[in-house]
Amino acid sequence: xxxxxxxxxxxxxxxxxxxxxxxxxxxxxxxxxxxxxxxxxxxxxxxxxxxxxxxxxxxxxxxxxxxxxxxxxxxxxxxxxxxxxxxxxxxxxxxxxxxxxxxxxxxxxxxxxxxxxxxxxxxxxxxxxxxxxxxxxxxxxxxxxxxxxxxxxxxxxxxxxxxxxxxxxxxxxxxxxxxxxxxxxxxxxxxxxxxxxxxxxxxxxxxxxxxxxxxxxxxxxxxxxxxxxxxxxxxxxxxxxxxxxxxxxxxxxxxxxxxxxxxxxxxxxxxxxxxxxxxxxxxxxxxxxxx
Amino acid sequence: xxxxxxxxxxxxxxxxxxxxxxxxxxxxxxxxxxxxxxxxxxxxxxxxxxxxxxxxxxxxxxxxxxxxxxxxxxxxxxxxxxxxxxxxxxxxxxxxxxxxxxxxxxxxxxxxxxxxxxxxxxx
Numbered sequence: 001x002x003x004x005x006x007x008x009x010x011x012x013x014x015x016x017x018x019x020x021x022x023x024x025x026x027x028x029x030x031x032x033x034x035x036x037x038x039x040x041x042x043x044x045x046x047x048x049x050x051x052x053x054x055x056x057x058x059x060x061x062x063x064x065x066x067x068x069x070x071x072x073x074x075x076x077x078x079x080x081x082x083x084x085x086x087x088x089x090x091x092x093x094x095x096x097x098x099x100x101x102x103x104x105x106x107x108x109x110x111x112x113x114x115x116x117x118x119x120x121x122x123x124x125x126x127x128x129x130x131x132x133x134x135x136x137x138x139x140x141x142x143x144x145x146x147x148x149x150x151x152x153x154x155x156x157x158x159x160x161x162x163x164x165x166x167x168x169x170x171x172x173x174x175x176x177x178x179x180x181x182x183x184x185x186x187x188x189x190x191x192x193x194x195x196x197x198x199x200x201x202x203x204x205x206x207x208x209x210x211x212x213x214x215x216x217x218x219x220x221x222x223x224x225x226x227x228x229x230x231x232x233x234x235x236x237x238x239x240x241x242x243x244x245x246x247x248x249x250x251x252x253x254x255x256x257x258x259x260x261x262x263x264x265x266x267x268x269x270x271x272x273x274x275x276x277x278x279x280x281x282x283x284x285x286x287x288x289x290x291x
Numbered sequence: 292x293x294x295x296x297x298x299x300x301x302x303x304x305x306x307x308x309x310x311x312x313x314x315x316x317x318x319x320x321x322x323x324x325x326x327x328x329x330x331x332x333x334x335x336x337x338x339x340x341x342x343x344x345x346x347x348x349x350x351x352x353x354x355x356x357x358x359x360x361x362x363x364x365x366x367x368x369x370x371x372x373x374x375x376x377x378x379x380x381x382x383x384x385x386x387x388x389x390x391x392x393x394x395x396x397x398x399x400x401x402x403x404x405x406x407x408x409x410x411x412x413x414x
Contacts, residue, residue: 038358100355107359142356227349237344238366240337246368248345250354250361254400258358262350273357279365279397286367287392 026057030116035276036258038110042145044118046071046136051123053077060114064105067123072133073102077124082108094134102134103143112257144198144216144258144273182206184245184289185263185270191285196261197275200224204268212273220271228269235264247286254279297406298325298386304402307394309371310387311403313410314339316346317383326389341366342375342387363400372396376403380411 062081198212251259259274
């Protein structure tokens with residue numbers, strides 16, 4: 001598919017989707033079973049072109065009001081139930097210095113397994129004069145959120161898993177065959193199937209092997225280029241046997257939502273992004289790859 | 292149910308759990324432990340250090356960018372799997388476990404998370 005069409009198709013798809021009015025007020029943007037409520041938040045902001053004040057309510061308690069316009073987050077007007085929101089609340093206009101805090105707060109708001117609703121009201125006078133703010137596209141890139149994803153109604157042909165081509169950004173990831181490939185890291189990655197929504201291997205027998213959306217893989221590569229040495233030291237600290245294969249998976253909640261995974265074996269690194277319940281696959285995939 | 296009873300119950304339900312320990316990550320101290328394995332204090336100290344390292348940079352920063360602060364970590368090596376779960380209310384409180392490869396990881400993580408939530412709630 002022509003990548004230039006993706007944003008247009010995403011907007012059309014969004015317009016087709018029925019609005020669900022929540023009894024508590026506002027429009028439901030993420031149900032409890034939605035795998036990525038943070039994606040719903042970012043897409044809501046991205047699709048709000050005219051200046052609006054968007055108040056996001058989580059049924060877990062936290063809420064946040066963002067004033068947005070033209071695909072930029074201008075300022076944070078209010079936040080309840082979210083720790084350490086002061087740096088964003090006190091900023092007359094959000095700038096690069098508040099970017100990390102904003103990302104942290106958005107993740108704290110969009111809790112997997114909870115519902116999210118949004119109430120849209122006119123923008124405040126304080127925000128009328130703000131023309132800078134933080135671009136949604138930048139935030140989404142850093143958060144690895146796909147703003148133009150479309151739920152697969154017309155799936156496209158999937159690439160062969162042994163190649164390094166990545167699938168089109170809006171198609172479901174292929175289910176890969178378990179435990180095939182030249183290296184432990186490659187066998188392990190493939191055996192996890194769609195749980196690893198993007199991964200890359202640097203070093204070792206399958207150096208350069210990748211899977212998943214290009215922007216995600218690039219982000220992982222960039223991280224490894226900068227933090228490779230520190231990452232190696234961190235893995236040394238968690239290993240029990242120096243030089244032996246080791247793998248770590250991290251998540252807010254390992255059973256739902258997103259996570260990251262890093263493994264090292266035979267001078268190679270595997271870095272991956274997890275989507276969903278990694279506890280169902282990673283241990284079985286690891287022991288199979290070790291065998 | 293008290294802390295020790297909670298840990299013991301988790302071990303009893305999962306025979307492949309060698310050690311289940313409650314730790315204060317801020318002071319790197321194991322406060323209580325249960326399990327079938329005889330572990331020395333040095334091993335427990337090492338387990339605590341590994342838990343702290345698991346939630347440290349650079350992977351911590353990558354996690355925050357990707358999805359927020361991590362409260363769960365699974366570390367796998369050649370003959371064991373370690374599970375580290377931090378309390379969402381107080382990330383210094385954590386349950387640290389060493390298990391065999393044959394454990395039902397999904398069920399065990401759910402059980403340990405439930406234990407931690409109960410300890411948070413004081414039940």
